Amino acid sequence: MTTTGPGRPRKQQPSRPGATARDEILDAAAELFTTQGYANTSTRSIAEAVGIRQSSLYHHFSHKDDILEVLLAGTVAGGLAFARTVCALGDGDRSPVAAAARLHAVALYDGTQLCTARWNLGVLYNLPEARSQRFHSFMADRTELRGLYQRLGAELPATGWAGTSQNGDLAFRLVESLVSLRADGLNTPESPLQAADAGIVLCGLADSLAAIRARSAELVTSMG
Numbered sequence: 001m002t003t004t005g006p007g008r009p010r011k012q013q014p015s016r017p018g019a020t021a022r023d024e025i026l027d028a029a030a031e032l033f034t035t036q037g038y039a040n041t042s043t044r045s046i047a048e049a050v051g052i053r054q055s056s057l058y059h060h061f062s063h064k065d066d067i068l069e070v071l072l073a074g075t076v077a078g079g080l081a082f083a084r085t086v087c088a089l090g091d092g093d094r095s096p097v098a099a100a101a102r103l104h105a106v107a108l109y110d111g112t113q114l115c116t117a118r119w120n121l122g123v124l125y126n127l128p129e130a131r132s133q134r135f136h137s138f139m140a141d142r143t144e145l146r147g148l149y150q151r152l153g154a155e156l157p158a159t160g161w162a163g164t165s166q167n168g169d170l171a172f173r174l175v176e177s178l179v180s181l182r183a184d185g186l187n188t189p190e191s192p193l194q195a196a197d198a199g200i201v202l203c204g205l206a207d208s209l210a211a212i213r214a215r216s217a218e219l220v221t222s223m224g
Contacts, residue, residue, distance in 0.1 A: 022060045024050045029067045030119040038068065038127055065134055072130060072138040075121045079110035080141055083148040085223050099155040100205050101215035103171055104196045106152060109220055110145070111175045111192030115182060122179030146172050156203050171199035 028049035032041040043064050047057040061067050083106045092098070114122050124130060130138065146169065153168025174195045181187045193213075200212055 025057055025060055026070060030071055030121055034119045034123055069135055071121055072124060072135060076141045076145055078113045080145045082109045083145055087148050087151060096157050097208050097211050100200055100212045103152040104200055104212050104216035105219035107171045107175050107196035107199050108192055108216055111178050111195050114178050115187055115192050120182045123183055167203045170202055174199050
């Protein structure tokens with residue numbers, strides 16, 4: 001038996017990714033929540049998956065909900081930070097291609113985050129628990145992210161299928177559909193780009209897609 005610090009005996013050598021026991025707990029919980037279900041996962045089973053005692057888990061998290069809160073927050077943190085930065089560019093180039101590139105970049109970055117995370121944590125959005133007041137911070141962040149999509153979509157010309165009032169929300173929903181695609185095992189490395197492209201096409205800017213893609217890639221590279 002090895003130890004990870006005072007009061008935290010470990011049954012085995014660490015085998016999960018993470019620099020700390022806390023990271024390993026989050027990784028184990030993410031796996032179990034997404035494969036066995038949140039309700040079916042106990043703190044004991046999480047501790048066993050890490051190789052620590054249940055009492056040691058409580059050194060880091062006092063309740064299973066605390067673990068879920070951290071995992072949910074992580075699903076939107078990166079995309080939200082990127083979207084905030086992109087929206088701060090709003091006083092720059094206001095051309096349709098530039099405006100569409102900003103929306104495309106946010107969708108591409110956000111979708112890539114959802115598709116490349118180690119576990120498909122987006123499936124936890126549908127948990128009844130995630131809608132409770134306990135997780136209001138996560139819901140507030142997700143609502144803000146959706147609002148930033150809507151703000152970017154409103155900058156596009158009213159030429160698409162949905163019109164300016166729905167352009168951003170349509171892109172947001174397309175990105176979130178990647179969670180279901182991944183759950184069905186149908187996602188590919190190109191899925192985030194395809195979702196971002198689809199949002200632009202449905203906004204009526206298919207003819208400018210190549211130029212929009214190029215500018216979007218520049219944004220992701222320079223700011224991601």
